[in-house]
Amino acid sequence: MSRIFNFSAGPAALPEAVLKEVQTEMLEWNGAGASVMEVSHRGKPFMAAAAKAEQDLRDLMGIPDNYKVLFLQGGATSQFSAIPLNLRFLGGKADYAHTGHWSKKAIADAKRFVEVNTVCDTSEEGYKHVPDVSDWTLSDDAAYVHITPNETIAGVEFDWLPDTEKPICADLSSTILSRPIDVSKYGVIYAGAQKNIGPAGITIVIVRDDLVGNFPDDAPRLMDYKVMADSDSMNNTPPTFAWYLAGKVFAWLKANGGVEAMASINREKAEKLYGYIDASDGFYTNPVAVANRSWMNVPFILADSGLDAAFLEQSHAAGLHALKGHRSVGGMRASIYNALGLDAIDALIDFMDSFKSANQ
Structure with a gap:
């Protein structure tokens, strides 16, 4: 069996070591004589x-x-409604940065x-850049400020926070655990x-204590x-297998240097791929402002869009999967999350270079 390089934006690649460990426990977990999917979520083993995962x-x-x-x-989408419901006790207005497709959806729900x-x-x-925060029109009377620091579809990212005393709520779906962050600067992370x-x-939600406990009586309890x-996140039956597997990923991250090590590798992966795209003499281009290029989601466009279908067919045959850009923007997109190593980037660049040589 040979595994592909999976560049999907999500569901995305998982660490192979984690999958192999899970495979050994599939029929019997923790001496229970059953899979983790078959034991009570309220039993002491689960x-x-x-608790260890947390x-x-x-x-x-x-x-x-x-x-x-x-x-x-x-999903993270549920938090588009949960955040205003939990935080509107602070006021009836909220500031939202509209920097991509996901922040647009968050705004619509809010x-x-x-x-x-x-x-x-x-x-x-x-969605090709993010304005400097000095150009944002922040409100004095906002209950909170909502941001989406990385937009997976357009591949737009910013790594700074607005200077505000209001709680900052951030959708970190595509950047969480890819680098260190100061959690204390946020009110809610999801x-x-x-x-x-x-x-x-x-879905992970990290919420500051003072923002908990003021939920409206007429809204859904969950x-x-x-x-x-x-x-303990178990008011109803939780997704036990996903929780268990997330715990395995957290342990894998700790064993491999934590988020500091991931940041070093992720920076190198992104710089290598963007460097190749920029040096391709226009055969490939990235449409995002350099300062706002995403580490995790790298969109690129072929100069001749008539070659798109051939690129996708041949890359797939070469074991490079899920490179098609989102349907709303077209082109290509390589999502290069933690589980993809430098070998995946090297394989992609080798293919891109061969394809360029054959089609110039």
Whole structure:
């Protein structure tokens, strides 16, 4: 069996070492005589595994004690509504940065619950850069500020935070665990699992204690951070396999140098791929402003779009999968999350160079 290089934006590649470990435990986990998917989520063995997963994540990210860590369902998209519902006790207005397709969706959901002030909007240009924060129109009376630091579809990223005393809420689905961050600068961090955490089906929410406990009485209880925190994220049956596997990924990250080591490798991967694209004499181009190029999602365009189908067919045959760009933007996209090593980048560049030589 030979594994492909999986450049999917999500569900994305998982560390091979983790998959092999899970494979050995598939029929019998932890001496239980059953799979982890077949044991009670309230039994001591699973509760211990869940607690270890949380502690490993806290260690990896340096999460302060005054933050709750929740393992929820519903995907990151569910938090588009959960955040305004949990935080609107601070006020009826919120600031949102509109920097890509996912922040656009977050804004649409938030408008059902709060007045939204859009602090910046790059939709007309097709999401190719992020304005400097000095150009953002922040509100004095906003309850919170929402950002999407990395937009997977357009491959646009920014690595700074607005200077505000308001709670900053960030969708880190595609950048969490790819580099160190200072969690204490955020009010809420949320992330879907299917990029750097584990399989689809679980969503991480990291929320500061003072933002928990003011949920409206007439809203769905499962979106109440306090309800989920008080029940250890088990008010209902959690996605046990996804939680278990996320824990395996956290342990793998700790064993391989943590987020500091991931940052070094991810920087090198991104610089290598962008460097090749920039040096290709226009055969390949990246449409994003250099300062806002994503480490995790690298879109690129062929000078002759008539070659797109051939590029995708031949790259797939070469074991380089899921390189088709999102349907809304076209072109190509390589998502290069933690589980993809430098060997994947080298293989992609080798193919791109061969394809260029054959089609110039």
